[in-house]
Amino acid sequence: MSGISRDLPSVSLLALLKGVLRGRSGNGGRGAASQSCYRLAGLDLAQLDAYRALFGLAPDAMPVTFYYLIAQRAHLATMTGGHFRSGWPA
Numbered sequence: 001m002s003g004i005s006r007d008l009p010s011v012s013l014l015a016l017l018k019g020v021l022r023g024r025s026g027n028g029g030r031g032a033a034s035q036s037c038y039r040l041a042g043l044d045l046a047q048l049d050a051y052r053a054l055f056g057l058a059p060d061a062m063p064v065t066f067y068y069l070i071a072q073r074a075h076l077a078t079m080t081g082g083h084f085r086s087g088w089p090a
Helices: 013-022 045-054 066-080
Strands: none
Touching: 045 066
């Protein structure tokens, strides 16, 4: 990895649609591995509170599954970036 990290983009429907509509390209994902690095300045406490409320969790709980939402944003940003070698499966 080049050591360059970018701010983690916010979640949006537009980012998801960009990945879906991009189509397949390149060599079908074979070849060099795609790598990316994102940084998150901090947790969005309002989102965390809403997540806790949605699942009926205690106000001081830190659900491990909440981290998946953050990882999913990085995954989607990597897949929709220009350096990713293949679009979404058709």
